Amino acid sequence: MVTEAPIAIPPSRMQTATNVAARALNRGFTWMTMLFSIFIGLRIVIAALPAIRQYGLGFLAGQVWNPAKNVYSVLPEIWGTLYSSVLALIVATAFGVAAAIFLAEGFMGDGVFALLKLGNLQYHPRWGKLPAQAETVLRNIIELLAAIPSVVYGLWGLFVIIPLVRPGCHWLHEHLGWIPLFSTDLSGPGMLPAVIVLSIMILPTITAIGRGSLAAVPSLLRMAAYGLGATRWETILAVTLPAASRGIFGGVVLAFGRALGETMALAMLVGNTNVISISLFSPGDTLAALLANTFPEASPKDVGVLMYAATVLLVITMLVNVAGAYLVQFTAAEDEGQQA
Amino acid sequence: MRIRALTLAASVLLATIGLTSCVGAAGSKEAADVRLQGSGASFPFPIYSKWFKAFSGAHQNVEIDYQSTGSGSGVKSFIDKTVDFGASDKAMTPAEIKRAGGGVQLLPLTAGNIVLIYNVPGVKKLRLSRAAYPGIFLGTVKKWNDPAIAKANPGVKLPDSPINVVVRADSSGTTFVFTQHLSTISKAFAANPGKNDAPAWSVGTRSKGNEGVTSSVQTTPDSIGYVEYGYALIQKMPMAQLENKAGKFVAASTASGQAAIASAKLPANLIAWVPDPAVKDAYPIATFTWLLCYKRNPEPRKAEVLRNLASYILTDGQKESEALGYLPLPPTVAAKVRAAVHNIQ
Numbered sequence: 001m002v003t004e005a006p007i008a009i010p011p012s013r014m015q016t017a018t019n020v021a022a023r024a025l026n027r028g029f030t031w032m033t034m035l036f037s038i039f040i041g042l043r044i045v046i047a048a049l050p051a052i053r054q055y056g057l058g059f060l061a062g063q064v065w066n067p068a069k070n071v072y073s074v075l076p077e078i079w080g081t082l083y084s085s086v087l088a089l090i091v092a093t094a095f096g097v098a099a100a101i102f103l104a105e106g107f108m109g110d111g112v113f114a115l116l117k118l119g120n121l122q123y124h125p126r127w128g129k130l131p132a133q134a135e136t137v138l139r140n141i142i143e144l145l146a147a148i149p150s151v152v153y154g155l156w157g158l159f160v161i162i163p164l165v166r167p168g169c170h171w172l173h174e175h176l177g178w179i180p181l182f183s184t185d186l187s188g189p190g191m192l193p194a195v196i197v198l199s200i201m202i203l204p205t206i207t208a209i210g211r212g213s214l215a216a217v218p219s220l221l222r223m224a225a226y227g228l229g230a231t232r233w234e235t236i237l238a239v240t241l242p243a244a245s246r247g248i249f250g251g252v253v254l255a256f257g258r259a260l261g262e263t264m265a266l267a268m269l270v271g272n273t274n275v276i277s278i279s280l281f282s283p284g285d286t287l288a289a290l291l292a293n294t295f296p297e298a299s300p301k302d303v304g305v306l307m308y309a310a311t312v313l314l315v316i317t318m319l320v321n322v323a324g325a326y327l328v329q330f331t332a333a334e335d336e337g338q339q340a
Numbered sequence: 341m342r343i344r345a346l347t348l349a350a351s352v353l354l355a356t357i358g359l360t361s362c363v364g365a366a367g368s369k370e371a372a373d374v375r376l377q378g379s380g381a382s383f384p385f386p387i388y389s390k391w392f393k394a395f396s397g398a399h400q401n402v403e404i405d406y407q408s409t410g411s412g413s414g415v416k417s418f419i420d421k422t423v424d425f426g427a428s429d430k431a432m433t434p435a436e437i438k439r440a441g442g443g444v445q446l447l448p449l450t451a452g453n454i455v456l457i458y459n460v461p462g463v464k465k466l467r468l469s470r471a472a473y474p475g476i477f478l479g480t481v482k483k484w485n486d487p488a489i490a491k492a493n494p495g496v497k498l499p500d501s502p503i504n505v506v507v508r509a510d511s512s513g514t515t516f517v518f519t520q521h522l523s524t525i526s527k528a529f530a531a532n533p534g535k536n537d538a539p540a541w542s543v544g545t546r547s548k549g550n551e552g553v554t555s556s557v558q559t560t561p562d563s564i565g566y567v568e569y570g571y572a573l574i575q576k577m578p579m580a581q582l583e584n585k586a587g588k589f590v591a592a593s594t595a596s597g598q599a600a601i602a603s604a605k606l607p608a609n610l611i612a613w614v615p616d617p618a619v620k621d622a623y624p625i626a627t628f629t630w631l632l633c634y635k636r637n638p639e640p641r642k643a644e645v646l647r648n649l650a651s652y653i654l655t656d657g658q659k660e661s662e663a664l665g666y667l668p669l670p671p672t673v674a675a676k677v678r679a680a681v682h683n684i685q
Contacts, residue, residue, distance in 0.1 A: 066540035068533070162559060187504040188560035189545050272509040272546035283545045293548060294538070297412030297511035 041314060048311045051304035059308060065274055065290075072305045074312060076274045080284035081316065084191060084270065085259035087280075088198035092259075093252055095199070096206030099142060100248070103207070104214035105236060109135045139211070146204035154268035157197040158189070162269075165192060169281050186281035189271035195280070197265050202255040209254065213247025214240060246328055253324030260317050263288040287313040373400075374645050379407040380414020380427030381513050382550045383568045384450055384629045387666045388427065391657050395649050402645055408549065411513030412537055418444075418632045424642055426632035429513025430537055431611040443635030445683045446610050448628035449653050451601050451667040453569040453592040454518050455625075457577040459557050460484060460499065466580045467492040467589045473582065474526035476503055476564060479543040484562060492589070499562065505544030506556045506565030511537045514550060517613075517627040518566050524615040525585075525624075569597070570665030584624040585616050596623035597667040604628070606676055626667070633684045643684050650681045 011019070051059075055072060062073025102108065109131035116122040116130060169186035176182050186192065217240050225235040241248075271283020272293060287309055295306055385408040392404040409417075411428040418426030419440045437444050456473060458466055468476075472488040475481035481488050485498040508515045516537040523530035533539035547556040553565040554575055564580075569592050572579050581589040590596045600622040604612040614626055631650065637643040654677055658668040669677070 064540070066533075067538060068536050068540065158555060159559060185502070187502070187545065188506070188556055188563065189547075267509070267548065268552070273544070293509040293546070294511070297410060297416050297538075299416075 044307055044310050044314065048304060048307035051308040052311075055305070055308070059305075060312065063274060063276065067302060072308075074287065074290070074309050076276045077285050077287045077290050077309070078312065078316070079276045080191075080270065081260055081286040081288070081313070083278075083284070084194050084198060084266065084286060085256060087191075087195045088202060088259050089252065089256050091195065091199035092202045092206055092255060096203045096251075096255070097210055097248060099203070099207045100210030100214055101236060101241070103135070103139055103142070103211045105232075105240075106131075106135065108138050142207050143204050145200065146208075150201070150262065150264040151268075153197050153201055154265040157193050157265065157269045161193045161196055162186075162188060165196070173281060180278050181280050184277060184279040184282040187283070189269050190281050190283045191270065191277075192280045194266050194269040194284075197269055198259055198262055201262060201265065202259050205255040205258060206248070206251045209251030210244070210248045213244035213251070216247065217243045246331060249324070249328055249331070253321060253328070256320055256324070257317055260313070260320065261288055262286075263292045267292045287316075374402050374641050376402070376404045376424045376642060376645060376649075378405070378414075378423050378425040378427060379409045379417050380632070381411040381429045381629060382408040383411070383429045383452060383514050384427060384666065385550075386570050386574065387450055387661060387664045390660055390664065391653050392649075394657075394660075395652055399645075399648075404649070408551075410510045410549065411516070412511030415632070424637075425634075425646060427629065428632060429627055429629045430516035431630050432632065440634075443683075445633045445635050445680060446630040447633060447650055447677055447680060448606070448610055448612075448669070448673070449631050449650065449677070450658075450661055451597065451626060451628045451669065452665065453597045453600075453623050453626050453667070454514060454521075454566055455569050455572050455579040455592045456564055456566055456582065457554065457557050457572045457579055458564040459561055459577075461561055463496055463498065464578065465493075465496070466578070467583070468580045469583045470525055473580070474522050474529045476505060477507075477522060477541070477543065478526070478529055479505075480528075492583070501562045504560050504563035505541075506553050506560070506563055507541045507544040507546055508538075508553060509546035509548045512549075513537060513629070514566065514568055515539065518625060520613065520615050521625045568665075573665035582624050584620075584622055585618045586620045586622075588620060590621060590623050592623050594662050594665075594667055596621055597626045598670065599623070600626035601628065601667060601673075602670050604673075606673060610677060610680060635683050636685055640685070646684050647681050650684070651678065654678050654681070 051072075059073050060078065061075055062071070063075050064071045064073055065076075066072075112131040112134045113122055116124075116127060121127040166186055169182075169192065172182045173185050221239055221243055222235055225239045230238070266286050267289035270286055270289055272285050272289060273283040275282055275284055277284065291306055291310060291313075294302070298306055385406070388406050392406055396402050396404055406427070411430050414423075414426040414428050415430075415432055415436055417423045418428075418432075419436060431446055432440070432444065456468065460466070466489075468489065469492045472481055472486075472492065475486075475488055481503065483500060483502055485500050490496075490498055516535065519529070519533065519537075519539055520535045523535045533541060545556070547553045547565075550567045550571050553567050554571045554577065557563045557565045557567075557577065558575065569579075571577075572592075579592055581591045583589050599619050600614050600617040603617050603619055603622070604614050606612050611630070612628065616624060617626070633646055633650075637646070654669070654674050658674065661668045
């Protein structure tokens with residue numbers, strides 16, 4: 001006779017215990033992460049309070065940094081941080097989204113397939129796997145850009161990019177110097193080399209997240225567009241890209257946050273000069289580079305001021321992230337409204 | 341099956357731990373090596389690296405690690421007691437010595453010149469008068485073909501391009517000595533920015549360390565910057581000849597540097613400066629560089645190694661200075677410093 005074990009039995013004591021333990025651990029680590037970030041922020045702000053009381057908001061508006069005369073102000077650094085990050089973001093978004101589309105739509109695989117077709121190898125048991133492998137290799141190479149250390153980028157920019165762009169910059173300054181963007185001459189480190197290297201550094205973020213969002217668009221949407229007679233590019237530009245735009249935008253905001261905080265590469269490439277200029281070729285300074293250069297030998301009285309600068313950087317980054325999150329939510333609400 | 345796998349894994353883990361602890365116990369019976377950690381000036385970094393490597397090679401159980409972080413950072417680490425010794429070209433101010441507590445012994449182990457390296461295509465020899473080079477770093481002399489520079493260089497074709505000045509981004513003993521010299525010879529410079537290890541320069545782009553300034557000048561045409569002589573020698577950078585107090589244009593070399601520091605009289609605390617030597621053949625910008633040691637060290641073994649290291653540097657080590665562009669100490673100075681080495685306990 002077959003023993004009848006009940007199909008649904010209540011959980012054993014062991015199962016309940018492990019369940020509770022797992023949830024508690026999960027919740028604990030989540031709280032720890034949040035508390036950790038709040039703790040870091042609080043420590044920096046508390047260390048900055050004496051300097052905030054002493055220098056007030058003039059710190060954010062002045063342009064002179066002279067420790068010998070006790071005059072501190074970071075407006076050139078704030079300008080430099082925002083200017084270099086925004087320019088790098090524009091360049092990186094253009095290239096990054098293009099790379100994401102290239103990867104997600106499988107153009108690499110298509111190209112390799114066409115090549116294999118020439119030799120009639122496209123259905124070969126080993127060679128036939130090449131398109132998929134080529135896609136993986138390309139994706140890994142782009143993500144490898146994120147693994148290169150910041151100092152190496154700085155050295156590369158110093159020894160390769162600056163000599164490379166110098167002739168072009170001279171030409172632009174001499175012939176088109178009346179345009180404010182080209183009004184000074186490139187004397188070595190400057191905003192343009194910094195922007196070029198910074199955009200390469202944040203490109204993998206945009207590409208990786210963009211590729212993920214594009215791949216997550218349901219293929220039903222694509223098929224529907226093809227079914228209505230859209231060409232491949234019409235589908236990509238009018239259907240897939242808008243559907244993935246929220247994810248891509250999230251990647252862009254993340255990349256902006258990284259660009260704002262980038263330190264070593266910019267410390268080597270931006271010239272570390274207290275100057276506010278809209279010219280692409282003028283040197284400048286960023287908050288992170290200022291901290292990297294002056295913190296190691298800061299005397300106790302300077303530490304408060306540098307913590308104040310660090311607080312300013314934290315606030316800027318936080319504002320950018322909050323604004324980005326708001327925009328993502330705003331566009332999402334619109335989408336949902338349309339779908340309903 | 342699962343329990344068997346778990347038992348196997350656990351026993352392998354225990355065996356590994358047991359073996360490594362046995363090996364560890366056996367290893368600790370050997371003589372533990374002495375590790376000295378130091379950081380500070382980038383000015384003497386090349387010669388210090390050579391000396392420390394030679395000393396470690398000769399003494400098997402000694403390891404000396406030196407990081408070139410800048411004089412300011414070296415003094416700060418020394419005061420915070422995060423290193424066993426420090427190094428600084430601007431010695432230590434009385435306030436800093438007080439903050440360090442526990443007795444401080446400064447040992448001038450070597451000296452060097454500060455040179456002005458330049459990168460002007462086509463100009464092989466450049467002479468800068470006492471009016472010209474402070475002007476360059478003040479921003480009053482803006483172009484290479486300015487009369488102040490052209491007057492001292494008849495027959496040299498100077499381009500009509502702006503001078504790209506390269507200065508230090510970080511707090512630096514090299515900067516301190518350089519601005520001290522400029523403040524001595526130029527009242528305008530003494531007023532602003534003045535003598536400082538991180539002055540508010542009104543011109544120039546900034547690079548980190550002697551190394552950063554050297555590579556910036558190397559890669560930027562029409563540029564000029566100040567670095568320690570050894571860096572310029574090793575990178576084969578063209579150096580400007582400077583006009584000294586006696587009115588002679590002198591190139592940096594071991595002989596001209598030694599002429600400069602020979603006039604220095606070392607007081608008891610062994611801190612002396614030569615901001616503007618008057619000797620005829622002296623190079624105008626030369627300085628000692630100091631090793632910062634504690635008079636009372638927590639570990640007597642480390643103190644002993646430090647004393648042996650200093651004695652080695654002050655005797656055999658001085659022979660290696662010239663090849664790397666540093667100045668061997670005058671014999672009287674070396675003798676005085678050797679006597680002070682005994683204060684490190």
